[in-house]
Amino acid sequence: MSIFTYANPQRFLRFVHYVLLPVLLIGAMLSAVGLYAAFALAPADYQQGETVRIMYIHVPAAWLSMACYGLMVLSSIGTLVWRHPLADVSARAMAPIGAAFTIICLVTGSLWGRPMWGTWWVWDARLTSVLVLFLIYCGILALWNAFEDPARAGRAAAVMTLVGAINLPIIKFSVDWWNTLHQSASVFRMGGPTIDKSMLWPLLLVAIGMTIVMIGLHLAAMRNEILARRLRTMRVMAASGEGHAH
């Protein structure tokens, strides 16, 4: 199976029809079990106390805000290099979902920062680069809506997405490159996670569940985008008097 197997939108829509509900249900179930473990089984932190519970939503949202952008980068390469028919559909569908995870990350981080750091916000490298990620998402969404023709919008947004990709390593390594109030990586780091196992497994379970839900939302949003383009074409046909069955 190649990336062109589902290049046919009709085939892709049939695929989504069958897999969407199971994907969303599996993702929701894993997230629910993970959150149950995070609240009922994982201990409170010896320094943060109960406030550590915010981490179980903040950290997966942060990972997914970057993962969504990473997928948009791959889709943009698909648009510019291979002109894959579903590549810009994928990128456009992913942008609002990525923006949502980024705003969840920012808001929950702020709600954790107030009691732990004594401030809602600091302009340190990690927080600022994540805010920049959110602004890039907004810019890409605005660019998509600035063009009448989805193909032209797709190419312009793909270029902007690739330029914005420079922000991903900045977010990841900001805590190592600069002196930040935000703590350094404690899960994906050389030498393995420093977080205790009793907290790690619920965190990973929530992250896996939310990733599967994100995939489900992405498939659903792609389906909407394909149908919206079909609707646009049919409206153009109707306006030109073409397309009536004889």
Add this chain to the structure above:
Amino acid sequence: MLTDPHFGFIFAAYFIAALIFLGVSLWIWIGHRHVTRALDELEQAGLRRRSEREKE
């Protein structure tokens, strides 16, 4: 946990995250309903896509 002095922050974090998440899900669901309804209306008006006309 309910008696924790920071319970309000924990509750607010999950409540706002749930709201944003529900908002995105609802936006996708409403978008799907809207676009399928509009497509149905056009098809009922006798409009067919080129590929479907070729099949007929």
